[in-house]
Amino acid sequence: MTIEELVAAARNGSTRAVGRLLSLIESDRRSEVLAVVGHHPVRTIGITGPPGAGKSTTIAVLVAAYRGQGKRVAVLAVDPSSPYSGGALLGDRIRMAAHVDDPDVLIRSVATRGHLGGLAEGVPAAIRVLGALSYDVVLIETVGVGQSEIEIAAVADPAVVVLNPGAGDAIQAAKAGLLEVADIVAINKADRDGADQTARDLHAETSAPILKIVATRNEGIAELVEAIDAHLRADDPERRAARARAQVLSLAQSALRVHPGLDGLAKRVADGELDVYSATRALLGGPDPG
Amino acid sequence: MTIEELVAAARNGSTRAVGRLLSLIESDRRSEVLAVVGHHPVRTIGITGPPGAGKSTTIAVLVAAYRGQGKRVAVLAVDPSSPYSGGALLGDRIRMAAHVDDPDVLIRSVATRGHLGGLAEGVPAAIRVLGALSYDVVLIETVGVGQSEIEIAAVADPAVVVLNPGAGDAIQAAKAGLLEVADIVAINKADRDGADQTARDLHAETSAPILKIVATRNEGIAELVEAIDAHLRADDPERRAARARAQVLSLAQSALRVHPGLDGLAKRVADGELDVYSATRALLGGPDPG
Numbered sequence: 001m002t003i004e005e006l007v008a009a010a011r012n013g014s015t016r017a018v019g020r021l022l023s024l025i026e027s028d029r030r031s032e033v034l035a036v037v038g039h040h041p042v043r044t045i046g047i048t049g050p051p052g053a054g055k056s057t058t059i060a061v062l063v064a065a066y067r068g069q070g071k072r073v074a075v076l077a078v079d080p081s082s083p084y085s086g087g088a089l090l091g092d093r094i095r096m097a098a099h100v101d102d103p104d105v106l107i108r109s110v111a112t113r114g115h116l117g118g119l120a121e122g123v124p125a126a127i128r129v130l131g132a133l134s135y136d137v138v139l140i141e142t143v144g145v146g147q148s149e150i151e152i153a154a155v156a157d158p159a160v161v162v163l164n165p166g167a168g169d170a171i172q173a174a175k176a177g178l179l180e181v182a183d184i185v186a187i188n189k190a191d192r193d194g195a196d197q198t199a200r201d202l203h204a205e206t207s208a209p210i211l212k213i214v215a216t217r218n219e220g221i222a223e224l225v226e227a228i229d230a231h232l233r234a235d236d237p238e239r240r241a242a243r244a245r246a247q248v249l250s251l252a253q254s255a256l257r258v259h260p261g262l263d264g265l266a267k268r269v270a271d272g273e274l275d276v277y278s279a280t281r282a283l284l285g286g287p288d289p290g
Numbered sequence: 291m292t293i294e295e296l297v298a299a300a301r302n303g304s305t306r307a308v309g310r311l312l313s314l315i316e317s318d319r320r321s322e323v324l325a326v327v328g329h330h331p332v333r334t335i336g337i338t339g340p341p342g343a344g345k346s347t348t349i350a351v352l353v354a355a356y357r358g359q360g361k362r363v364a365v366l367a368v369d370p371s372s373p374y375s376g377g378a379l380l381g382d383r384i385r386m387a388a389h390v391d392d393p394d395v396l397i398r399s400v401a402t403r404g405h406l407g408g409l410a411e412g413v414p415a416a417i418r419v420l421g422a423l424s425y426d427v428v429l430i431e432t433v434g435v436g437q438s439e440i441e442i443a444a445v446a447d448p449a450v451v452v453l454n455p456g457a458g459d460a461i462q463a464a465k466a467g468l469l470e471v472a473d474i475v476a477i478n479k480a481d482r483d484g485a486d487q488t489a490r491d492l493h494a495e496t497s498a499p500i501l502k503i504v505a506t507r508n509e510g511i512a513e514l515v516e517a518i519d520a521h522l523r524a525d526d527p528e529r530r531a532a533r534a535r536a537q538v539l540s541l542a543q544s545a546l547r548v549h550p551g552l553d554g555l556a557k558r559v560a561d562g563e564l565d566v567y568s569a570t571r572a573l574l575g576g577p578d579p580g
Contacts, residue, residue, distance in 0.1 A: 252574055
């Protein structure tokens with residue numbers, strides 16, 4: 001099948017064709033796929049937070065809420081291939097089981113090939129393909145901890161940080177830089193002791209709206225959906241440019257890590273033949289350092 | 291004064307000239323300075339860890355240990371300009387007061403201009419200047435938390451992670467990626483309960499040597515110095531190349547953040563005129579995206 005035929009099949013409901021397209025954008029045929037699908041902005045919501053906070057459960061109830069509005073929903077799980085997140089993906093998939101037979105819900109994991117830092121290269125393309133295939137909402141879950149949770153802010157708007165009552169999660173989220181990128185904070189399991197105190201503590205750390213939810217009982221989800229909608233209504237060219245800027249920087253970092261000249265330059269720096277600044281300029285396409 | 295004169299004055303003991311050279315490498319005259327000072331490898335030890343772990347106290351006793359060996363020591367404090375670390379630098383300076391009148395000890399902070407991620411641009415150059423000025427040891431302390439603590443591994447060898455007994459610090463260090471970059475782990479305040487258990491927990495997470503120290507009482511510091519020496523003796527071209535690679539990548543990231551073409555490319559991506567991959571290629575010196 002040509003890419004045009006795959007897109008047509010995907011638009012006619014073939015989940016196999018969707019999967020094939022999402023695989024092609026991880027290959028050297030990415031630009032072909034992007035040229036065919038064009039530019040179809042799609043609302044992209046990031047869900048991140050410490051392990052165990054209830055990200056997957058929150059996503060499951062958000063999927064249900066958007067399906068209730070008749071929207072088609074895609075979930076991308078970004079797997080940072082971290083030793084700390086091993087196995088989590090399977091558990092997340094099981095929790096999403098309620099939706100796996102719904103043809104209007106797509107669940108897909110995106111590999112990150114062990115990148116430390118840098119946006120998973122396939123994510124912006126996957127979002128564009130999903131937009132072209134008439135998905136109305138893309139939910140991106142970052143599994144595990146670390147840099148990928150921050151990078152998510154480059155593609156998602158809003159970035160929703162899910163955490164639990166108690167000082168531990170709040171401090172951890174602050175330290176990981178999550179509160180700096182949070183557009184909305186959802187305190188999940190808010191029926192537990194300390195939720196109000198956690199909300200007060202967080203108000204001192206972030207100007208983002210702070211909501212209390214109990215995802216397993218669907219409590220506070222309507223309010224979360226409304227907060228997401230309000231954030232989307234407030235989007236403007238400046239915010240879009242800031243996200244694009246972060247995406248470009250992040251993809252550049254990922255590309256430089258696999259640059260064919262990098263190892264040779266590094267060896268010359270290590271041997272004292274070249275200073276690290278000249279090597280950096282050479283890596284960035286400057287003149288041959290000689 | 292010319293740069294040659296400044297270097298001569300600095301070598302003759304003028305701390306003012308040293309300060310001037312370290313300021314010049316933060317300016318557009320960096321390459322001039324580097325050309326004059328040449329390549330003088332210097333042992334560079336990174337000290338990082340969670341806030342309150344005792345990094346500054348550990349550095350103070352390490353400085354005393356190296357001074358006892360007759361070595362000249364420089365301390366660079368990397369300030370990530372984070373809201374979470376505000377004011378910490380002053381406190382660190384006070385704790386270093388025992389050494390401020392010693393002409394063979396230099397204490398200097400390096401600005402990072404609020405970069406989120408990316409090696410502080412001046413750090414590799416500062417290390418080279420200090421090597422050229424006959425400092426025998428450079429200790430780099432990262433103040434605060436976040437990406438800069440990981441980037442330190444690109445310039446420091448070994449990277450020493452200082453933390454306290456108890457699960458909190460160990461978990462936090464693991465989550466922040468510190469254990470992945472640790473060459474040596476020092477459990478400070480090891481006279482407190484739980485130090486042995488923390489050491490056992492850490493052995494499961496890292497293959498780095500784990501030492502117990504009480505920096506305020508100088509306990510375990512001789513062993514820490516020996517562990518640092520052993521690590522340095524084991525250095526090899528492969529490790530040096532890996533550090534150079536990480537430095538080049540990190541400086542490239544810092545440079546791209548201030549690239550003059552970035553904002554224009556980001557705006558075109560945000561407006562749907564350009565896809566983010568073409569913009570990334572253009573940023574990296576590829577063909578004009580048209």
